[in-house]
Amino acid sequence: MLKSRLKTLLLAASVTLMAASLISFPQESFDASIRGLNMWWEIVFPSLLPFFIVSEMLIGFGVVRFIGVLLEPLMRPLFKVPGVGGFVWAMGMASGYPAGAKLTARLRQEKQLTKIEAERLVSFTNSSNPLFIFGAVSVGFFYNVQLGIILALAHYLGNISVGLIMRFYGKNEESLDKEKESKLSIRAAFSALHRTRIKDNRPIGKLLGDAVTSSIQTLLMIGGFIILFSVINKLLFHLHITAFLAQFIEIALGMLGMTEMLSMPFISGLFEITLGSQMTSQVQDATLMHQAIITSFILAFSGFSVQAQVASILAQTDIRFQPFFVARILHGFFAAFYTFILWKPVYVRFFESGQPSNALPVMEYLSTEGGRLADAHNTLITVGPLITILSLITYVLILGSRILTQK
Known part of the structure; x- marks a missing residue:
């Protein structure tokens, strides 16, 4: 009872403090709102909407179940999740946060995942997409496309490491008879695809409309x-x-040999990754390696803003948030560690003093791809608002037609 009352008091005090702060700093609050709105309608909405819609349709048509059967022999031994986790993992990396959480929750609602499997899967399938790492962070903030290679390698290697650790999560709660050998079978995969499509039984128009409305509501x-x-x-x-x-x-930074000036960007990054990454890039007293380490942690931790989005999505299911939060801390430390150990063998060797004659072709390719992703990011900022407005108009029309039909 005492704990509940203290929680009520804390929540009430926090909201009251926020309301008082909004009144005390109206202009600053307005500017921050505009900044958040611009970020959403220029980048987040247009970049995530296609992935959300396509994912919903792939699930409805049974393609995800098909992929799941094929990837079962890979995902089950490595991460102790069904093969559909491979689809969630790939889409999460391609589209960025919080796509992994949305797809995991959707598959849990479809009962393609157990509760423990869903909690494992959501822990390592939420990541930043390459477009953001190269376009916004590396080029937009650091003006250094090669830095994106280190940040991306550390970020995704950290994700894999978290997945390998989380395979041991929930062993006591999981039924022992769940484990069984799975072999690659194209026939079984097609059979699963057909059964899933027949079970859904929605017309294409209804499926597309549901995908659009669900995706826009989430966004x-x-x-x-x-x-x-x-x-x-x-x-x-x-x-x-x-x-x-x-x-x-x-x-803590002093003990690690880093400048104290990185402390403010680090705290800001714990709340919102874009601002934290930008502030980190502007610290003149820090070395580029130290800036990269802090940025890697911020990107992997993903900020309380993204975590709140994930918590809201998971609240629609029985998936617990605590494993996801612990995984974000682990991912942050893994990404920072990988940045540190890869700095000299990758960045210093191939990029720091210009492109050496013995550079690996893959490094040249990654650098070129990073530049293309940066160009794509800039293009998205230009056309993003138009995509957002048109999508919202479509959403209103679909919603309005359904309301009129029900009447």
Whole structure:
């Protein structure tokens, strides 16, 4: 009872403080809201919407079940999740947060995952997409496309490491008879695809409409969280709470041989990854390696803003949030560690003093691809708002037609 009352008091005090801060800093709050809104409608909405819609249709048509049967012999031994986890993993890396959580929740609702399997899967399938790592962070903030190679390698290697560790999660809660040998079978995969499509039994038009409305509803929720945490981050700065928390981080950074100036960007990055990455790139007293290490941690931890989005998505199922949160901390440390150990053999050797004559072709390829991703990111910022507006108009039309039909 006491714990419940303390929680009520804490929540009430937090909301009251936020309301008072909004009144005290109206212009700063407005500017932060605009910044969050611009980020959502220029980048997040247009980049995630196609993946969400296509994913919903792939699930409805049974293609995900087909992929799951084929990938079962790979995903089960490595990560102790069904083969459909391979689809979620790939889509999560391609589209970015919080696509992995949305797809995991969707498959859990379809009962293609057990509760423990879903909690394992969501822990390592939420990641930043290459477009953001190369376009926004490497080029937009650091003006260094080669840095994106280190950040991407560390980020995705960290994801794999988290997945390998999380395979041991929930062993006591999992039924022992669940484990069984699975062999690659094209025939079984096609059979599963057909059964899933027949079971769904929605016309193509209805399936497409449901995919659009579900995806846009999720993206509207994501937009609300982005704007909210953009404002919270700004208010914490003006209330000097960020500076207070940074004092404790300064001690840890000093022990690691890093400049104390990275403490403020680190705290900001714990709340919102874009602002934290941008502030880290602007610290002049830090070496590029130290900036990359801090940025890798921020990208992997994914910020409380993304974590709140994931928590909201998982709340629609019985998937617990705590394993995801622990996995984000692990991912942060893994990504920072991989950045440190890969810095000299990869970045210093191939990029720091210009492109050497003995550079590996793969490094040249990755550098070229990073530049293309950066160009794609800039293009997305230009056409993104138009895509967002047209999509919202389509959503309103579909919703309106369904309301009129019901009447």
